[in-house]
Amino acid sequence: MAAITVDNLFKIFGKNPEKAFPLIENGKSKDQILEETGNTIGINDASFKVKEKEMFVIMGLSGSGKSTVLRCLNRLIEPTKGTIKIGDEDITKVSKERLLELRRDRMSMVFQNFGLFPHRTVANNVEYGLEIGGMPKEERRKKAYEALDKVGLKGYEEQKPSELSGGMQQRVGLARALANDPEILLMDEAFSALDPLIRADMQDELLELQAEVHKTVVFITHDLDEALKIGDRIAIMKDGYVVQVGTPEEILTNPADDYVKAFVQNVDRTRIITAQAVMRKAPTIQLPKDGPSVAIRKMEKVGVSTTYVVDKNRKLKGIVTIDDAVHLKEKEEKNIEEILISDIKTAHPETPINQLLPMAIEASYPIAIIDDERNLKGIVDRATILAELNENGNIEASTKQETKTKTKQQ
């Protein structure tokens, strides 16, 4: 079951929301509807599912409806129409009491401007929700300390928020959200107020934390790079619509329309496209059965000077070069292990190709792509990586620069 299911959700802000619907049906724009009815479209027929334990990012320009969607998920904003299920419970229909229960036990929110009480200590801020929920003092204190430890703030428990940097204050916000051990974390531009470097750190830390706590996270950002880094899947919003939902790779390689394309154009694809998307089949020989003759034949057949050596379970042992194989054969020896080069460059299938480039420059043979069990999945050669970089414009830009300088010198 999906953690969150949103179906045909609308939010119309204004005095007479029902007046907007006929115009929406006639395909009128958000601006036209505002002009004609005085109502603002917050969300226009949004449908999407968030899977359990996934990092689901909602991305879009300012005013596109992201915060409105997020606030409908815990009904801080009342939807005008549509359904929202948390698990199998339709929260648009639940009572006030049940709603409070859900907010207290199952979801938490992290805000852009931290939302900390300045007069309370860090630990007191973190235990606030538990206190409201009526948890005894000792117990909630213990939970607050644990949550602070999780976000790397051990030792800061008794300080005041004002004594902490922005990044640390947001970690307090995160600890507070984690303190009741919710299933769902709602994060609204949680890192947008932070300096770029601190922001990048916080993104990394959130990913590390997620690997430990496995929450269902709905994360809002207007920054595509942040969305691509954090999201397992991304929903892109425009004028209240959800224009596309997909994995980072799907969004980059297959943008749904010009709006998404415009976002995607300036992104460094090489940070997203992974080794497995560009790798090709490796020429291989198998130990112990294959000897130098098979190796030579194989390399001659495909016109390469190295072949990859695997055992009978396809686990990578190393490579052999054609020169070594010929030499071994001349000596009338059969044991490939003698010429096996086992210290070779390898990478995981999910390594982004920009990380492969430095490796490829050092190595004189393609990089072996192996999974966690060392099974050989394929190889990526330097030319492939350079071609991808080129497509991205990186190389083009730098060579253009070079040509320019050269022309100047002449």
Ligand SMILES: Nc1ncnc2c1ncn2[C@@H]1O[C@H](COP(=O)(O)OP(=O)(O)O)[C@@H](O)[C@H]1O
């Ligand atoms: N309380 C409100 N009253 C009237 N209009 C609102 C209200 N909240 C949001 N809006 C409008 O709804 C649209 C979506 O806003 P919002 O969800 O805050 O966008 P985002 O979070 O993507 O920047 C915007 O046009 C905004 O002006």
Ligand SMILES: [Mg+2]
């Ligand atoms: Mg917002």
